[in-house]
Amino acid sequence: MSTLLDTIAGVRSEVCALHAELTRYELVVWTAGNVSGRIPGHELMVIKPSGVSYDELTPELMVVTDLHGTPVDGHGTVEWGNPGLSPSSDTAAHAYVYRNMPDVGGVVHTHSTYATAWAARGEEIPCVLTMMGDEFGGSIPVGPFALIGDDSIGRGIVDTLTASNSPAVLMQNHGPFTIGKDARAAVKAAVMCEEVARTVHIARQLGEPLPIDRAKIDSLYERYQNVYGR
Amino acid sequence: MSTLLDTIAGVRSEVCALHAELTRYELVVWTAGNVSGRIPGHELMVIKPSGVSYDELTPELMVVTDLHGTPVDGHGTVEWGNPGLSPSSDTAAHAYVYRNMPDVGGVVHTHSTYATAWAARGEEIPCVLTMMGDEFGGSIPVGPFALIGDDSIGRGIVDTLTASNSPAVLMQNHGPFTIGKDARAAVKAAVMCEEVARTVHIARQLGEPLPIDRAKIDSLYERYQNVYGR
Amino acid sequence: MSTLLDTIAGVRSEVCALHAELTRYELVVWTAGNVSGRIPGHELMVIKPSGVSYDELTPELMVVTDLHGTPVDGHGTVEWGNPGLSPSSDTAAHAYVYRNMPDVGGVVHTHSTYATAWAARGEEIPCVLTMMGDEFGGSIPVGPFALIGDDSIGRGIVDTLTASNSPAVLMQNHGPFTIGKDARAAVKAAVMCEEVARTVHIARQLGEPLPIDRAKIDSLYERYQNVYGR
Amino acid sequence: MSTLLDTIAGVRSEVCALHAELTRYELVVWTAGNVSGRIPGHELMVIKPSGVSYDELTPELMVVTDLHGTPVDGHGTVEWGNPGLSPSSDTAAHAYVYRNMPDVGGVVHTHSTYATAWAARGEEIPCVLTMMGDEFGGSIPVGPFALIGDDSIGRGIVDTLTASNSPAVLMQNHGPFTIGKDARAAVKAAVMCEEVARTVHIARQLGEPLPIDRAKIDSLYERYQNVYGR
Numbered sequence: 001m002s003t004l005l006d007t008i009a010g011v012r013s014e015v016c017a018l019h020a021e022l023t024r025y026e027l028v029v030w031t032a033g034n035v036s037g038r039i040p041g042h043e044l045m046v047i048k049p050s051g052v053s054y055d056e057l058t059p060e061l062m063v064v065t066d067l068h069g070t071p072v073d074g075h076g077t078v079e080w081g082n083p084g085l086s087p088s089s090d091t092a093a094h095a096y097v098y099r100n101m102p103d104v105g106g107v108v109h110t111h112s113t114y115a116t117a118w119a120a121r122g123e124e125i126p127c128v129l130t131m132m133g134d135e136f137g138g139s140i141p142v143g144p145f146a147l148i149g150d151d152s153i154g155r156g157i158v159d160t161l162t163a164s165n166s167p168a169v170l171m172q173n174h175g176p177f178t179i180g181k182d183a184r185a186a187v188k189a190a191v192m193c194e195e196v197a198r199t200v201h202i203a204r205q206l207g208e209p210l211p212i213d214r215a216k217i218d219s220l221y222e223r224y225q226n227v228y229g230r
Numbered sequence: 231m232s233t234l235l236d237t238i239a240g241v242r243s244e245v246c247a248l249h250a251e252l253t254r255y256e257l258v259v260w261t262a263g264n265v266s267g268r269i270p271g272h273e274l275m276v277i278k279p280s281g282v283s284y285d286e287l288t289p290e291l292m293v294v295t296d297l298h299g300t301p302v303d304g305h306g307t308v309e310w311g312n313p314g315l316s317p318s319s320d321t322a323a324h325a326y327v328y329r330n331m332p333d334v335g336g337v338v339h340t341h342s343t344y345a346t347a348w349a350a351r352g353e354e355i356p357c358v359l360t361m362m363g364d365e366f367g368g369s370i371p372v373g374p375f376a377l378i379g380d381d382s383i384g385r386g387i388v389d390t391l392t393a394s395n396s397p398a399v400l401m402q403n404h405g406p407f408t409i410g411k412d413a414r415a416a417v418k419a420a421v422m423c424e425e426v427a428r429t430v431h432i433a434r435q436l437g438e439p440l441p442i443d444r445a446k447i448d449s450l451y452e453r454y455q456n457v458y459g460r
Numbered sequence: 461m462s463t464l465l466d467t468i469a470g471v472r473s474e475v476c477a478l479h480a481e482l483t484r485y486e487l488v489v490w491t492a493g494n495v496s497g498r499i500p501g502h503e504l505m506v507i508k509p510s511g512v513s514y515d516e517l518t519p520e521l522m523v524v525t526d527l528h529g530t531p532v533d534g535h536g537t538v539e540w541g542n543p544g545l546s547p548s549s550d551t552a553a554h555a556y557v558y559r560n561m562p563d564v565g566g567v568v569h570t571h572s573t574y575a576t577a578w579a580a581r582g583e584e585i586p587c588v589l590t591m592m593g594d595e596f597g598g599s600i601p602v603g604p605f606a607l608i609g610d611d612s613i614g615r616g617i618v619d620t621l622t623a624s625n626s627p628a629v630l631m632q633n634h635g636p637f638t639i640g641k642d643a644r645a646a647v648k649a650a651v652m653c654e655e656v657a658r659t660v661h662i663a664r665q666l667g668e669p670l671p672i673d674r675a676k677i678d679s680l681y682e683r684y685q686n687v688y689g690r
Numbered sequence: 691m692s693t694l695l696d697t698i699a700g701v702r703s704e705v706c707a708l709h710a711e712l713t714r715y716e717l718v719v720w721t722a723g724n725v726s727g728r729i730p731g732h733e734l735m736v737i738k739p740s741g742v743s744y745d746e747l748t749p750e751l752m753v754v755t756d757l758h759g760t761p762v763d764g765h766g767t768v769e770w771g772n773p774g775l776s777p778s779s780d781t782a783a784h785a786y787v788y789r790n791m792p793d794v795g796g797v798v799h800t801h802s803t804y805a806t807a808w809a810a811r812g813e814e815i816p817c818v819l820t821m822m823g824d825e826f827g828g829s830i831p832v833g834p835f836a837l838i839g840d841d842s843i844g845r846g847i848v849d850t851l852t853a854s855n856s857p858a859v860l861m862q863n864h865g866p867f868t869i870g871k872d873a874r875a876a877v878k879a880a881v882m883c884e885e886v887a888r889t890v891h892i893a894r895q896l897g898e899p900l901p902i903d904r905a906k907i908d909s910l911y912e913r914y915q916n917v918y919g920r
Contacts, residue, residue: 025719029255029425030418032361111361113429120358120433122440128810130838130864131722131801145442147449148360173442174360188720195719199803203810204436206894210812212835212863219837259485259655260648262591341591343659350588350663352670375672377679378590403672404590434666489715489885490878492821571821573889580818580893582900605902607909608820633902634820664896 004042008080011037011046011183012059018187022110023054025191033110034088037183038098040105043067045098049085063087069095089148096154097179101161106183108190111175114197118142119170125200128209132200133220135192137165145172165221168193234272238310241267241276241413242289248417252340253284255421263340264318267413268328270335273297275328279315293317299325319378326384327409331391336413338420341405344427348372349400355430358439362430363450365422367395375402395451398423464502468540471497471506471643472519478647482570483514485651493570494548497643498558500565503527505558509545523547529555549608556614557639561621566643568650571635574657578602579630585660588669592660593680595652597625605632625681628653694732698770701727701736701873702749708877712800713744715881723800724778727873728788730795733757735788739775753777759785779838786844787869791851796873798880801865804887808832809860815890818899822890823910825882827855835862855911858883 015037022028022035031054036047046062061083066072069091074080088094094107118125118140125140127133132140143160146152157177160169167189168178176193180186203209245267252258252265261284266277276292291313296302299321304310318324324337348355348370355370357363362370373390376382387407390399397419398408406423410416433439475497482488482495491514496507506522521543526532529551534540548554554567578585578600585600587593592600603620606612617637620629627649628638636653640646663669705727712718712725721744726737736752751773756762759781764770778784784797808815808830815830817823822830833850836842847867850859857879858868866883870876893899 029421032425111359111425111429113425113432116359116429117433117435120430120439121437123437128863129801129806145440145446147446149453173358173440191719195722195801195803199801199806200810201432201436202803202891203807205807206891207811207813209810210835210863216835216837223839259651262655341589341655341659343655343662346589346659347663347665350660350669351667353667375670375676377676379683403588403670431662431666489881492885571819571885571889573885574892576819576889577893577895580890580899581897583897605900605906607906609913633818633900661892661896 004039005079007039007042008044008046008064009059011039012062012064015046015048015062015183016057016059018183019048019054019057021187021191022108025194027110027112027190027194028054029111033112034090034094034108035183035187036088036091036094036107038105039064044072045095047091047094048088049083050088052085061085065091065095067095067099068092090153092148092151093153093157093177096151097157097177100154100158101179103181104179104186106180106186108178108180108183108186109175110190110194112190112194112197114201115140115168115170115176115194116174117201118197119175120173122172124170125197126209127212127217128200128203129196130212130220131192132196133212133217134224135189136168136196137221137225138217140166140168140170140176140193140196143169143171143177145174234269235309237269237272238274238276238294239289241269242292242294245276245278245292245413246287246289248413249278249284249287251417251421252338255424257340257342257420257424258284259341263342264320264324264338265413265417266318266321266324266328266337268335269294274302275325277317277321277324279313280318282315291315295321295325297325297329298322320383322378322381323383323387323407326381327387327407330384330388331409333411334409334416336410336416338408338410338413338416339405340420340424342420342424342427344431345370345398345400345406345424346404347431348427349405350403352402354400355427356439357442357447358430358433359426360442360450361422362426363442363447364454365419366398366426367451367455368447370396370398370400370423370426373399373401373407375404464499465539467499467502468504468506468524469519471499472522472524475506475508475522475643476517476519478643479508479514479517481647481651482568485654487570487572487650487654488514489571493572494550494554494568495643495647496548496551496554496558496567498565499524504532505555507551507554508548509543510548512545521545525551525555527555527559528552550613552608552611553613553617553637556611557617557637560614560618561639563641564639564646566640566646568638568640568643568646569635570650570654572650572654572657574661575600575628575630575636575654576634577661578657579635580633582632584630585657586669587672587677588660588663589656590672590680591652592656593672593677594684595649596628596656597681597685598677600626600628600630600653600656603629603631603637606634694729695769697729697732698734698736698754699749701729702752702754705736705738705752705873706747706749708873709738709744709747711877711881712798715884717800717802717880717884718744719801723802724780724784724798725873725877726778726781726784726788726797728795729754734762735785737781737784738778739773740778742775751775755781755785757785757789758782780843782838782841783843783847783867786841787847787867790844790848791869793871794869794876796870796876798868798870798873798876799865800880800884802880802884802887804891805830805858805860805866805884806864807891808887809865810863812862814860815887816899817902817907818890818893819886820902820910821882822886823902823907824914825879826858826886827911827915828907830856830858830860830883830886833859833861833867835864
């Protein structure tokens with residue numbers, strides 16, 4: 001058991017610490033964004049508690065749930081140390097992603113300003129920057145409008161991302177969700193998603209950005225994901 | 231008396247501390263924004279002193295006034311500890327809200343950039359984001375142009391907010407006022423008001439955001455305010 | 461002499477400290493902005509040294525000059541402690557203002573982004589916000605294009621400001637200069653100038669802001685400058 | 691040898707410290723920007739390691755390479771202290787600049803938002819601000835689209851900059867590269883490039899900026915570079 005307890009403690013620390021990147025890059029205000037991480041090798045995940053401000057987060061406050069988003073605590077004892085707080089109200093969407101995308105180890109949700117603005121128009125972000133080729137391998141796609149409360153959001157995320165190179169999806173009228181091999185990679189995708197959403201928005205304010213050929217996008221993506229070793 | 235003195239001290243501390251959220255989220259510059267809180271069960275409120283910079287605020291500098299905005303100090307002795315400073319020049323508007331909306335426990339006024347830009351055009355912010363459905367239950371309305379110096383501003387706030395789900399009103403050519411069950415909730419509304427004002431502005435710069443059905447907005451608002459337990 | 465030495469030391473400290481407000485409100489990058497203050501009752505001023513970064517400023521590095529911008533050091537001894545640094549390259553403009561506007565005790569120059577954008581188009585900022593009525597008493601005017609090297613910039617500032625209520629002028633293709641009864645008031649004017657430049661810019665991006673009647677602007681300005689006691 | 695070791699240590703410290711200016715002025719997110727400096731008098735340069743976050747940079751982590759971007763370490767011993775990290779993925783472009791522009795002592799690459807937006811449209815930034823005349827001596831030019839992996843990016847930078855007064859070039863669909871007599875001057879050029887990219891962008895959002903005559907631009911540039919002593 002000590003291995004699992006150590007693993008949970010490690011993921012809790014990492015997930016907690018990564019929330020500071022959301023505030024550092026101004027992707028979130030108040031409590032409106034969350035990071036989760038899978039417990040490798042187990043049907044478990046760790047996620048931000050609901051309604052707790054970023055300043056007050058500690059590893060101990062992170063909530064361990066199963067992959068349906070239900071808080072769990074070992075064998076009914078307190079050994080996993082759940083804090084008695086509810087997991088984020090977006091937990092069902094995170095859990096759906098882990099259930100259906102086995103290679104995903106981290107999920108992030110924000111309402112970052114520029115990405116959410118594209119989402120409000122239901123418009124994908126075209127790939128007109130070499131850094132978008134590197135990180136996203138093409139445009140950043142839009143997912144369907146979906147109400148919270150069942151699996152609609154999670155299914156919209158999974159269906160959209162499985163048809164794209166991109167680790168980011170803009171859920172219509174809502175905001176971005178990003179994935180990664182671990183929580184840190186999902187946070188990086190959230191940071192880069194807002195960065196390209198902002199830069200392409202600003203480029204388009206004064207005219208049309210120049211397109212990049214599909215073959216060149218593929219070349220950038222191939223190199224960055226493989227040769228460059230990310 | 232000690233209960234009232236303790237309550238006053240508590241509201242003073244909370245109102246003082248909440249001004250740091252206005253600067254953290256860049257809702258204010260110089261001294262141009264203020265938070266107040268009702269003293270529950272008494273015809274009293276606590277508000278920022280006029281002309282004092284946010285860096286210099288301490289709980290002791292907060293001013294206790296009656297619900298007409300006149301500084302009061304207990305039975306004519308110093309036991310409530312008013313600092314001899316004038317209350318914010320916006321005190322009359324805050325006081326009018328407390329007199330006429332008994333469930334309101336906190337009021338915030340800022341000139342936050344994007345909300346004030348909508349106010350300068352006299353244009354309400356349409357509800358095109360799920361987070362607006364959650365927090366505002368529809369569009370953020372515009373209140374009338376009103377000069378400082380009598381109850382015009384307060385009356386404009388109250389008349390507009392009583393006809394809306396929204397805890398925020400954009401006073402024309404002036405800026406936003408927000409309310410909440412306590413000062414913290416009013417500050418959250420001010421933060422979220424600027425956030426959605428900015429996001430919807432940016433969305434509209436490059437086209438029309440997609441509307442959200444009224445029934446879906448009602449569903450989001452109902453869930454967030456009731457089921458989700460805020 | 462000790463009175464003058466104390467006065468110089470006081471102005472040096474204040475002028476030095478006020479540069480931190482320029483960086484706090486992001487009005488300047490690198491070394492591109494400066495504050496000066498008059499030595500009351502003397503034909504002297506204190507100004508930022510040229511080319512020194514804001515992090516490295518100390519009161520001792522501030523340069524004392526006469527009102528033609530020439531560094532002076534008492535009776536030829538070191539008692540005024542000039543640091544051997546050159547005064548800001550904008551010193552001639554500051555000095556011209558002090559020579560020709562005897563009530564001015566502080567001058568600030570920045571290239572703050574939104575104010576400079578209006579200046580690049582040579583367009584005054586219309587008074588469409590109540591806070592502009594309060595602080596500027598009308599629109600913020602544009603001064604002429606002028607090259608550095610003689611009194612052209614100073615004369616453009618003085619000619620424009622003497623014909624306006626505004627303590628801020630947008631020098632064409634260049635940036636804002638602001639004045640005040642002391643250096644702190646000039647810094648406040650610089651902060652508020654950028655704030656209204658940004659807010660009115662953003663308002664106009666999506667339509668025309670609603671005008672405010674001249675009589676209402678006068679009422680706001682009168683109250684703020686006189687009744688309210690600024 | 692001790693002189694070279696000392697020189698390397700000095701450049702390492704300076705290059706490391708200058709990365710903090712990139713984050714301070716928000717020119718970079720995550721690890722997407724880099725500074726390098728030439729080792730004067732040697733065919734060597736110092737550059738940021740690949741994939742290391744700005745918070746974790748120390749002088750010891752900076753990588754010494756030859757002017758083809760290959761890490762080198764003295765005479766095959768460890769005396770130059772290379773950390774075993776790869777140099778930045780942009781090293782080939784920096785190295786090409788040092789090989790072909792002998793007066794250049796520092797190179798900076800970022801994806802700063804507004805400069806990159808101009809680059810995405812392939813549009814040069816027109817010289818409509820006196821500070822652009824001072825620092826850039828005219829417009830900021832656009833370089834060709836070039837893929838990473840050979841000398842295409844470096845050649846595009848050098849060809850464009852040798853035909854311009856500007857120390858900054860906007861590589862199409864990619865972002866800015868800047869040069870200077872040392873690393874600090876190249877960082878200043880990167881900061882000023884983003885500043886004028888942003889200001890001219892915002893000016894153009896609401897109309898056309900007023901042009902500045904070529905003769906006046908030359909006068910500003912001449913004075914700033916020579917008379918003013920930069």
